[in-house]
Amino acid sequence: MVVSEETQLAEVLKQNVIKGDVKATESCVNKLLEMGLSARKIFDIISTGVLHMGEQLSNKEAFLPELVVTIDAFKKGLALIETKLKSEPKAGKPLRIVIGTVEGDIHNIGKNLVKTMLEVSGHDVYDLGVDIPADVFAAKAQEFDADIVGMSALVSPGLMSLRKTVERVRQVRGDRTNFIIGGYATSPALAEELNIMYAKDAIDAVNKIHDFVNRGGA
Amino acid sequence: MSEFTKDEMSTFDRVSATLKGEPTDRICIGWLGRKETGLGLPQVTVADVVRDKNGILLYKGIKALTEKFKPDIITVTTYTTVEAVAIGTKDKYFKDQLPAPVEYVIKSPEDLDRVHIPDPRVDGDLPCIYNALRKVVRDFGNYAPISAGTVGPFSVAARIRGLWDISFDIMRRPWFVHDLLKFATDACINIIEGWQSAGATGFTSGAGSETVLSPEHFRQFCVPYERQYLQSAKKMGFLSYSRHICSGPSADLVVDDMTRFGLDEMPTLVWGYYKDAATMAQKKKLFAEFSPCVAVGGTFRASDQLAYWSPSEIEAEVNRLLETCYPGGKYVHVADCCIPPATPLENIEAFVISAKKYRPK
Numbered sequence: 001m002v003v004s005e006e007t008q009l010a011e012v013l014k015q016n017v018i019k020g021d022v023k024a025t026e027s028c029v030n031k032l033l034e035m036g037l038s039a040r041k042i043f044d045i046i047s048t049g050v051l052h053m054g055e056q057l058s059n060k061e062a063f064l065p066e067l068v069v070t071i072d073a074f075k076k077g078l079a080l081i082e083t084k085l086k087s088e089p090k091a092g093k094p095l096r097i098v099i100g101t102v103e104g105d106i107h108n109i110g111k112n113l114v115k116t117m118l119e120v121s122g123h124d125v126y127d128l129g130v131d132i133p134a135d136v137f138a139a140k141a142q143e144f145d146a147d148i149v150g151m152s153a154l155v156s157p158g159l160m161s162l163r164k165t166v167e168r169v170r171q172v173r174g175d176r177t178n179f180i181i182g183g184y185a186t187s188p189a190l191a192e193e194l195n196i197m198y199a200k201d202a203i204d205a206v207n208k209i210h211d212f213v214n215r216g217g218a
Numbered sequence: 219m220s221e222f223t224k225d226e227m228s229t230f231d232r233v234s235a236t237l238k239g240e241p242t243d244r245i246c247i248g249w250l251g252r253k254e255t256g257l258g259l260p261q262v263t264v265a266d267v268v269r270d271k272n273g274i275l276l277y278k279g280i281k282a283l284t285e286k287f288k289p290d291i292i293t294v295t296t297y298t299t300v301e302a303v304a305i306g307t308k309d310k311y312f313k314d315q316l317p318a319p320v321e322y323v324i325k326s327p328e329d330l331d332r333v334h335i336p337d338p339r340v341d342g343d344l345p346c347i348y349n350a351l352r353k354v355v356r357d358f359g360n361y362a363p364i365s366a367g368t369v370g371p372f373s374v375a376a377r378i379r380g381l382w383d384i385s386f387d388i389m390r391r392p393w394f395v396h397d398l399l400k401f402a403t404d405a406c407i408n409i410i411e412g413w414q415s416a417g418a419t420g421f422t423s424g425a426g427s428e429t430v431l432s433p434e435h436f437r438q439f440c441v442p443y444e445r446q447y448l449q450s451a452k453k454m455g456f457l458s459y460s461r462h463i464c465s466g467p468s469a470d471l472v473v474d475d476m477t478r479f480g481l482d483e484m485p486t487l488v489w490g491y492y493k494d495a496a497t498m499a500q501k502k503k504l505f506a507e508f509s510p511c512v513a514v515g516g517t518f519r520a521s522d523q524l525a526y527w528s529p530s531e532i533e534a535e536v537n538r539l540l541e542t543c544y545p546g547g548k549y550v551h552v553a554d555c556c557i558p559p560a561t562p563l564e565n566i567e568a569f570v571i572s573a574k575k576y577r578p579k
Binding site: 064 | 310312314315316318319320381382385386388389390430431432435465467468470471520521522525526558559560
């Protein structure tokens with residue numbers, strides 16, 4: 001079987017993103033652009049690299065330092081195609097996701113990672129940041145017409161804020177918005193009690209949301 | 219032979235026998251800090267306690283907890299970025315939870331030349347611990363071993379640089395991480411010198427930052443500096459070492475490498491996150507191969523089991539945990555991490571009383 005130069009280069013690009021090799025990533029992106037590949041296809045390739053690292057993280061084959069350089073290479077590659085990417089149509093209908101760390105908690109690494117993973121999976125993500133009150137979640141969910149609200153809580157006092165956020169968003173939006181939670185303080189039992197989704201890590205969040213879409217959600 | 223003696227022991231004898239795996243009169247109860255608010259201190263917030271430079275609120279909270287629960291070990295501590303804040307990291311303070319960093323002091327290698335090793339009597343919120351420690355030693359020094367410490371060199375480095383940035387540096391400029399770690403190690407050593415002068419006999423270490431590393435990076439960036447910290451503590455005359463394992467992506471993997479710290483340097487408690495009771499029992503055996511005087515504790519999840527379960531559920535779970543982990547001794551009864559400040563006291567009571575009453579079936 002003859003493998004095209006484009007396919008070979010795409011695989012090299014993916015591996016360079018995984019390794020966090022910025023110069024090689026940029027070089028591959030530029031070559032693929034010169035070969036006429038669309039920004040959307042290049043985005044899909046570099047996103048696959050990030051998702052692969054997410055899998056490695058989930059399987060404990062890689063850890064935060066390895067992930068940080070993967071994200072760095074991804075962002076540098078993305079910067080080269082960002083303008084073109086915005087002018088190209090997206091395939092399929094992305095979900096609108098509002099994400100943030102709940103009030104009383106300022107941890108952001110897990111939340112940022114989930115945000116990146118959801119973005120590279122093609123969804124529109126609105127990141128509220130950290131220490132976000134329930135009312136702000138609810139207002140942004142309404143403004144953004146969110147399909148899903150994602151909440152991160154690493155410390156246990158955040159669980160009270162998390163419960164309040166679910167309640168407030170439901171008051172404002174009824175059943176139109178679903179929820180996904182993650183972070184050390186959260187648990188599958190809490191998600192079950194609140195009738196919402198739980199993700200044990202970033203790649204699990206992507207998979208749970210994928211399942212949600214396949215079940216006809218949103 | 220029964221693992222329990224009939225004669226009541228002093229806390230010092232109980233702790234010593236526990237670490238060696240010798241019979242005790244009951245299970246050894248470790249420190250139960252829940253940041254000391256709410257118990258006899260109405261209308262006092264966590265921020266009030268940790269920023270009180272005289273350490274009076276912290277002392278009062280520790281006194282109240284000690285008198286109520288009679289633990290066998292007392293640890294004087296506040297929050298896990300206190301060292302970094304004393305160096306220049308900026309934290310946000312909360313009413314009902316521990317402060318957390320919002321701006322890290324080291325933004326570039328040049329910043330390392332602009333910071334200084336903190337003096338625990340003067341800098342940031344460290345005087346709160348120093349002054350509370352002196353009072354606790356005065357009042358309880360004859361009752362129980364008293365410890366104080368730091369989060370350890372790697373976690374201090376991560377808290378002055380930021381966990382994301384130090385992770386980036388590990389991959390791209392490891393020389394800078396070693397510079398950070400040398401500074402953080404000196405800071406930790408200087409801080410515990412202060413604690414020793416205030417009367418602490420045991421020292422502590424450990425927080426979550428190192429459990430985002432692969433075992434290879436853990437060996438490279440955590441182990442050598444922790445060893446230096448431990449050896450300096452030994453030279454200062456500290457009598458025991460309490461090493462925390464915080465939950466993190468690699469906690470299950472790097473726990474075995476904690477044997478590289480040198481567990482035989484002094485009597486040691488390795489406490490905190492273990493995947494489950496069976497794992498903790500297994501690690502107890504592993505650690506015993508490296509030192510005759512090392513115990514384990516933890517596993518019981520402070521942030522959900524202890525904070526949200528009912529007292530009867532807690533009692534049942536404690537009994538299940540002890541059935542697996544107590545045989546052979548070398549077990550100290552503590553929760554896996556910081557106890558949330560809002561945890562109901564009846565839950566802590568159930569956690570302690572069920573362990574004190576415990577006898578093997």
